[in-house]
Amino acid sequence: MDAAEFRRRGKEMVDYVADYLENIEQRPVYPDLEPGYLRSLIPTEAPLEPESYEEIMHDVERVIMPGVTHWHSPNFFAYFPAASSYPAMVADMLCGAIGCIGFSWAASPACTELETVMLDWLGKMLHLPESFIAGTHGHGGGVIQGTASEATLMALLAARCKTVRRVLASDSKKSESEILSKLVAYTSDQAHSSVERAALIGAVMMRKVPTDQHYAVREEMLRKMVEEDKAAGLIPFYVKNNTKHIYPQVYEATSSSFSGNKENMWMHIDAAYAGSAFICPEFRPLLNGIEYADSFNFNPHKFLLVNFDCSAMWVKKRADIIGAFKMEPLYLKHENQESGRHWQIPLGRRFRSLKLWFVFRMYGLKGLQAHIRKQVALAKEFESLVRADKRFEICAEVVLGLVCFRLKGSNELNQNLLKKITKSRELHLVPCQLSGRFVLRFAICARSTESRHIQQAWRHITQLAFELLQEQPH
Amino acid sequence: MDAAEFRRRGKEMVDYVADYLENIEQRPVYPDLEPGYLRSLIPTEAPLEPESYEEIMHDVERVIMPGVTHWHSPNFFAYFPAASSYPAMVADMLCGAIGCIGFSWAASPACTELETVMLDWLGKMLHLPESFIAGTHGHGGGVIQGTASEATLMALLAARCKTVRRVLASDSKKSESEILSKLVAYTSDQAHSSVERAALIGAVMMRKVPTDQHYAVREEMLRKMVEEDKAAGLIPFYVKNNTKHIYPQVYEATSSSFSGNKENMWMHIDAAYAGSAFICPEFRPLLNGIEYADSFNFNPHKFLLVNFDCSAMWVKKRADIIGAFKMEPLYLKHENQESGRHWQIPLGRRFRSLKLWFVFRMYGLKGLQAHIRKQVALAKEFESLVRADKRFEICAEVVLGLVCFRLKGSNELNQNLLKKITKSRELHLVPCQLSGRFVLRFAICARSTESRHIQQAWRHITQLAFELLQEQPH
Incomplete structure (x- = not known):
């Protein structure tokens, strides 16, 4: 060709x-x-x-x-939604044609620089604290990771490196492997499997903090676990918390408990799905407390019309994350190497910030806010339909675009309902487990979903539920 | 839009x-x-x-x-070359439109299945041993990673997990962190920085094996280090070797030394750049010994006309690499979950095998071989030009598309030559260091490079060298 x-x-x-x-x-x-x-x-x-x-x-x-x-x-x-928009697709065509491998500033200055500025734009759209913005003189800044899993892992590795150095500096008799064996990371018992994977990869212990009836980590519970671990000679070093797609209200209590960083723990906040919504003033309070975090990430490739992959991650101190991994062989050295990017697992990277640039400019902040609000309104519409039907129940507060619901009754009944839905192939849903209950997740995903699809989906679900309940022995 | x-x-x-x-x-x-x-x-x-x-x-x-x-x-x-072709770009447009996140079979069966079959096609093009091919009943198979760095890391993590389990099984008194602290990985002192990063991330020791005058790891040297480490109570568990872009002939001696895996070490072979050339029978001997490896990877996104990112990785036992990381929360569970993909750091993945499918079919094996041969011939052409000029020397055997050369004289002289080249902006080269000498790398990169560009480049380099030598004090 x-x-x-x-x-x-x-x-x-x-x-x-x-x-x-x-x-x-x-x-x-x-x-x-x-x-x-x-x-x-x-x-x-x-x-x-x-x-x-x-x-x-x-x-x-x-x-x-x-x-x-x-x-x-x-x-x-x-x-969850996989973001998709025409401007992002056009930008990706350009990205493919330029085809630079942006592993350093010199390998394509525009690739590194547009990324830094786009992450500043995005950070400002979210009203992130000034300390996360690179600007011309900041110590913080943002980077595009492939996925939230990689952001979680990078934060954990940076925290691990920083803690090992700190402990070695205060007690040079300890060996590095001795310190490593005592490190403990914490996350919510509702957290994504990628957190456990990060701990497994980083070879550190991971504790899951039990959550309350709102599936929220309580400050007291985390503090208690940390104190117990410290008393046992362990070294708490990392806490990863969520503004998760199910329960974005979760993390605030935790973050405030470590203000002043007096525990020397790295706090990473992951709002993979919810983060995009924080560009709307009405959802921004869900991010309150972010000023206590060391790093933060969310996925524009979920809810912000930027095609996969594009996970945005910010740190307060670039030096923490760069310092953990930098190794510069001669063939990558360059007089402007400090402007390079060594913030991720892979060395090579595509020119992904073009997608952000095209999307931000073709939609404008108002257009992006309108998209978020439309998706949330569709979820609320579905929630209302569920609440109006006494055979069903809502299983968690509907905060953004996700509705967790079920038929009142056994797990088996709900499993059978989901089987019928899947078999019909007119809708596609997946389940989750909440406090031992089998729950159906209804996530507003596609950009093209309209009210008529919500109405149609609900008619379909209730029709199948009706058939299912008819088939029941009593 | x-x-x-x-x-x-x-x-x-x-x-x-x-x-x-x-x-x-x-x-x-x-x-x-x-x-x-x-x-x-x-x-x-x-x-x-x-x-x-x-x-x-x-x-x-x-x-x-x-x-x-x-x-x-x-x-x-x-x-190094960043592969680019029109069929790959067209396929990437389709990938963006489908926009599935292929983290499991159910999340888009075609995404998982085309990848498995394309890696079989590619493995057969390279004449990989049958044990690396998935087929319908194989235990091995291939996966697309983003970069070779990720393949190196995944192999190291799989090896780490396998070794910890093996040692625990034979001696249950040892703790996991005790075992971890004794693990040693080995690589060549010529290896890419990503290997050191993998060891750093995986929190294991990494030893660099000194190389001989051909920049090759010698079997005796590796064996000696392994024996010494074992005698010191350490646990050798991983050796990463290269068919590296500079010296693809390196690894054979090493691989044969661990036949029968009697050392219980995982051998990962990385041919990031060179691997593509193995589709040509005349270059395939460089891969001899691959039958002793546990995992192998190379980057079609370098030399095989498939746009970044697409790093192909094969393992002999899928279970080793899947077993090290699998965690299946309910929302990812599916009746066909065994067909899913948990072979990489990120959970989500694009439909990258479309690029392979389009490129393989639009070029055919013969077209791809012609591309490799043309690039190698261009390197040979440049090598001849260098060898014909007594002021210059060739610094390493030209095996594929890379020519390492320098002006006879000091490192400073060569640094100055490179500065002149860079400043002129008519060509772009980067240096490397070989046995303490500052060397210029001339890599055949673009698909559009023709003989006239080689001739023109050499005229330009010799002109600048002439000016430089004129400026010298004597």
Whole structure:
């Protein structure tokens, strides 16, 4: 494919993409096939000679599309939103063409610099404390990570490094491995599995703090665990808390308990999903207390119309996170190396800030706020429908775009309801577990979801629930 | 931007991309500006109201392009190639539109399954041992990681987990942190900084094995270090070796020394750059010995026309790498969960195998081999030019697309030559250090580099060398 053919095929693909997204509702949202379906549909080896573009596009519909879970269908209510917008897609085309590998300032100055400034823009949109903003003289600043898992891990590793150095400085008789074996990290018992993974990777202990009836970590409980661990000779060094997609109100109590950082613990706040909403003044109070955190991250690729992957992470002291990992072999050295980026696990990185730049400018802050508010209003609309039906109950406060609900009755009943929904393939939902109860999650996901889809989804769910209750023995 | 505007703007962007790549030679390959240049060119905050697309594209030329290091310029010979091709870019547009987050089979079956089959295709193109191929019944298989750094880290973590379990099983009195503190990993003293980072992250010791005059790890030397460490009560558990972009012939001796895995060490082979060349029979011998490895990776995003990011990693036993990290909360559970992917640090992942599928089919194996051979021939052409000039010397065997050369004389002389080259902005090169000598790396990078660019580059370098030698005191 030369440039001339790319001009033709690229434009055809633009139309294919627009057609796909405009007509996505007509496709079953969830595929109907068994694991291993794809292997038998294509050859066992790569072709020796080139094939035609037409053959490949024919196979996209024959092989790929039947196996796609359509995350951008207005009938997709599973997991969490995967952000998608046309400006982000256009920016990604440019990113692919520039194709620089931004592992240092010199490797493409625009890549590093636009990222720094875009994270400042975004931090200001969220009204993050000044200490998280890079500006021209700040000690803090932001970086784009691939996912929140990587942000959580980077924060834990930076905290680990900082704590080991601190303890060594005060007691040089201790060995590094002795210190490592005593480090304890804390997280909520409601936290994402990626936190446990981060502790596993970093080879440190992780304790889960029990939560209260609001699924919130209470200051007293965390403090008690920390005191007990210290009394046992351990070294509490990291607490990761959430403004999580289910319970964004959780972390405030905790953060305030470590003001002044007198415990020498690193506090990382993860608002993977909820963070985007904080650009709206009415949701910003959920972030109160952030001034006590050492690092913060959320995923614009979830709720802020920036295609995956783009997880935004800020730190108060860049030196903490850079210092933990910097190693500069000669082939990466450069006179302006301090402007480089060594804030993540991979060395190479794409020019992802272009997506942020295009999206922020094509929507404007008001356009982005309107998107958030629309999605939250759709969740409230669904909540009202559930609350109006006495057979159902709401299982957690609806704060943003997620509604946790269930049929009043057994877990088995709700499992059967979900099975029926999944089997129908008209909607897609996934469950969660709240205090031992099997709960259905209804997440507002696609940008194209409208009130009529909510109404239609509820009609469908109640119809299936009606059938299910009819089938019950009594 | 709605679908209609996307149809228009997306097509304009296709033309912009084609124009950019067709005329890239006219841009200075390396930017002429100071760190911090960008901040003053754009506002300090995101706009409140939407801006027009024209304004943004105007700013792409005004703000971004002057700060881009043009990796796809035929005059770019720095670092290593960043693969780029039109089929990969078209596939990436489709990837963005589908926009699924492939963290499990159910999250988009096609995403997981195409990846597994594409890694089988690619493994067969490289003639990897059968044990690395997933097929329908294999225990091994491949996965796409973002970068080789992540593959190195994943292999180290899998090895760490496996070793801790093995030692615990044989001696339950030992504590996990005691075992961890005794683990030792090994790598070549020529290895990439990402290996040290992996050890740092995994909190294990890393020893660098001294290399011989061919920059190769010798079996005897590694064996000696392992024996000494064992005698000192340590636990050798991981060896990472390279078929590195400078010296792909290095690792064979080492791999054969651990046949039968009698040392219980995990061997990871990284051929980040060189791996792509192994699809050509004449280069495949460089991979001999791979049958002794536990895991292997290389970057199609370097040399195989697949845009970044796409690092291909294979393991012999999927269970080793999955078992080290699997945690399945209810919201990710699915009846077909065994088909999911938990082989990497991030949970979410894009549909990157589409790029492989499009590239393999649009080029065919023969087209890909032709690309590799052309790039290697260009390196050989440059090598001949250097060898024909008595003022210069070649500093390492030219095996693939990299030529390490220098002016006969001091390091300072060569540093000055590089400064002149960089300042001229007609070419872009970076240095490396070989046995204490400052060496210039001339890497064949862009797909668009032709013989005339090599000739032109050499004329330019010799002209600058001539000027430099004239300026010398004697």
